[in-house]
Amino acid sequence: MEYENRTVPEGINVSKENPLKDFFILAFGLGAAVVTLVVVLSFLAGCLVQFVPFETEVMLTEKFSFSEFMESEMHEEKQNEQQKAQQLEEEKKQQKITAYLQNLANQLATAQQLPEGMFITTHYIDTDTVNAFATLGGNIIIFRGLIEKLPNENALAMVMAHEIAHIKHRDPMVAAGRGLTVALALASLTGFGDGQVAQQLLNNVGLITTLSFNRNQEEKADAEALNTLLEYYGHAKGAEVLFEILENEQAGSTPPLFLSTHPLNENRINTIKHYHQQQSPQNELTALPELF
Amino acid sequence: MYDLIIFLTLMALGYIFGRIAEARHFKSIMDREKQYQHILTFSERFPPSGVSRVNSELVGGNVVISVDYFKRIVAGLRGIVGGQLTSYESLLERARREAILRMKETAKNMGANMVVNVKLETASISKGKKQQVGSVEVYAYGTALIPKTP
Numbered sequence: 001m002e003y004e005n006r007t008v009p010e011g012i013n014v015s016k017e018n019p020l021k022d023f024f025i026l027a028f029g030l031g032a033a034v035v036t037l038v039v040v041l042s043f044l045a046g047c048l049v050q051f052v053p054f055e056t057e058v059m060l061t062e063k064f065s066f067s068e069f070m071e072s073e074m075h076e077e078k079q080n081e082q083q084k085a086q087q088l089e090e091e092k093k094q095q096k097i098t099a100y101l102q103n104l105a106n107q108l109a110t111a112q113q114l115p116e117g118m119f120i121t122t123h124y125i126d127t128d129t130v131n132a133f134a135t136l137g138g139n140i141i142i143f144r145g146l147i148e149k150l151p152n153e154n155a156l157a158m159v160m161a162h163e164i165a166h167i168k169h170r171d172p173m174v175a176a177g178r179g180l181t182v183a184l185a186l187a188s189l190t191g192f193g194d195g196q197v198a199q200q201l202l203n204n205v206g207l208i209t210t211l212s213f214n215r216n217q218e219e220k221a222d223a224e225a226l227n228t229l230l231e232y233y234g235h236a237k238g239a240e241v242l243f244e245i246l247e248n249e250q251a252g253s254t255p256p257l258f259l260s261t262h263p264l265n266e267n268r269i270n271t272i273k274h275y276h277q278q279q280s281p282q283n284e285l286t287a288l289p290e291l292f
Numbered sequence: 293m294y295d296l297i298i299f300l301t302l303m304a305l306g307y308i309f310g311r312i313a314e315a316r317h318f319k320s321i322m323d324r325e326k327q328y329q330h331i332l333t334f335s336e337r338f339p340p341s342g343v344s345r346v347n348s349e350l351v352g353g354n355v356v357i358s359v360d361y362f363k364r365i366v367a368g369l370r371g372i373v374g375g376q377l378t379s380y381e382s383l384l385e386r387a388r389r390e391a392i393l394r395m396k397e398t399a400k401n402m403g404a405n406m407v408v409n410v411k412l413e414t415a416s417i418s419k420g421k422k423q424q425v426g427s428v429e430v431y432a433y434g435t436a437l438i439p440k441t442p
Contacts (some may be wrong), residue, residue, distance in 0.1 A: 003334065003340045004332065005332050005333060007329070010322075013382075013384075013385040014381060014382040014385050015378050015381070015382075017378065019307075019362070019366060019378065019379055020307070022366055022378060022379065023362070023365070023366045023369070026366065026369040026373070027369060029373070030373070
């Protein structure tokens, strides 16, 4: 028997295929799987979270003080007597404004037939931000910047009714529930979630104030708000002014945050104008109180 | 965001340098395999019949090769769905052939013309956190047959 070592042909144990191909197939495949999972989870969470009672929602936000928005803007210089008096006056004025807004919200909530057990809490923030939003626990935050731009109470009522409609439809809860579910799922998938992350997310849920709603939710809230105005004032005049203002605002350098997912303003204005034509055109607009 | 940039940089570095190192290593392996082809290696436990008047000596050669970052990530992804771990196949191939070459070199320096009873041991070393394989060690050893000079 002859013994010899022949040269072994190459390419048997090592594939000639570029490893990048393998990587991209894997990365895109798994990416698609994760996206599907997130979409499905988010949909299921949206369906289920509507059954969470409103009291639970309120409980989640109890710990969080909305006045924190303001404190960041306040200057901490030492004040003399005169400034203190001025500040006191400011505070009184703010209390009056908050009371007025709360009163308006309550009336609109009644007009909108908010389900029993639900209530609205308004917060007035004394900054230039042109914004207003609804968040968990029936809290509505309105910024001075927006109110200053509004010509009459009808427009303000439109903003409020829109935000109340979000709360009535449980939109903040759905958005928060979806966000939380997806965040938890991703945390446990990637292995960051050793339980602590989940706990932290739950504890801070009250801090979530920048919830985003989708276009469908916005349109529903618009329709509901118009009906509310009709119920409250007997007409829906003045509502379109809000969107005209927002559109002008958008044309400027800084678009307000809450516009990002909102339906195109032009469409909204047309919808509202169409709404008017069905009503009698001679309707009085209600003025805003002197407070602003 | 910074994490992503760091991640992508490491991936690119791992890919580029890993590819260069691998191509260079394979070329060197093929060259040296030709160079040491006259030293025969067999896995048989006993010398071929007809071989006599030899001294026998234990020879071995070992090598440690590290996996690059890119391969580690690809292997991690592959570990989720399963399948052929091609990114590690070339790593082990390189290690085995290099270890045998080093063993042959030792044998040649001893004046041997044949190594019998060749065996290979593989061990993964430096398992980092999460038990990721960092590098692989292959040890090749056998009995070198050195002809007795009369």
